[in-house]
Amino acid sequence: MSFSKKFYDMQDFILSRTALEKVKRHVEERKENSVYKWISSELNYFLNKYENEEDLKQCIGKIKDGLSKENYNDVLQGSKECIEILSKKINELYESLMEQGQ
Secondary structure, three states: OOHHHHHHHHHHHHHHHHHHHHHHHHHHHHHHHOOHHHHHHHHHHHHHHHOOOOOOHHHHHHHHHHHHHOOHHHHHHHHHHHHHHHHHHHHHHHHHHHHHHO
């Protein structure tokens, strides 16, 4: 994979992780009063872009299920799992870029 492709992928992951972190904080603070329409809008890009990624399918499924049932626990759990996966992907891409740049 080219340097620029890795960089853009890493940038997409960072933006997605940021959206997930905003959702996580919102759900943790509001719990039953979470605004599911806002969550859906905030995560729309992430959910559509990565729903077929093998390592993200399960956590995205939890988020989507939580949104459809308006279950904040599922949304929160799925968000936490996706954040963890994206963090690992970001770190791997960053290390790869640093090695490639040397």
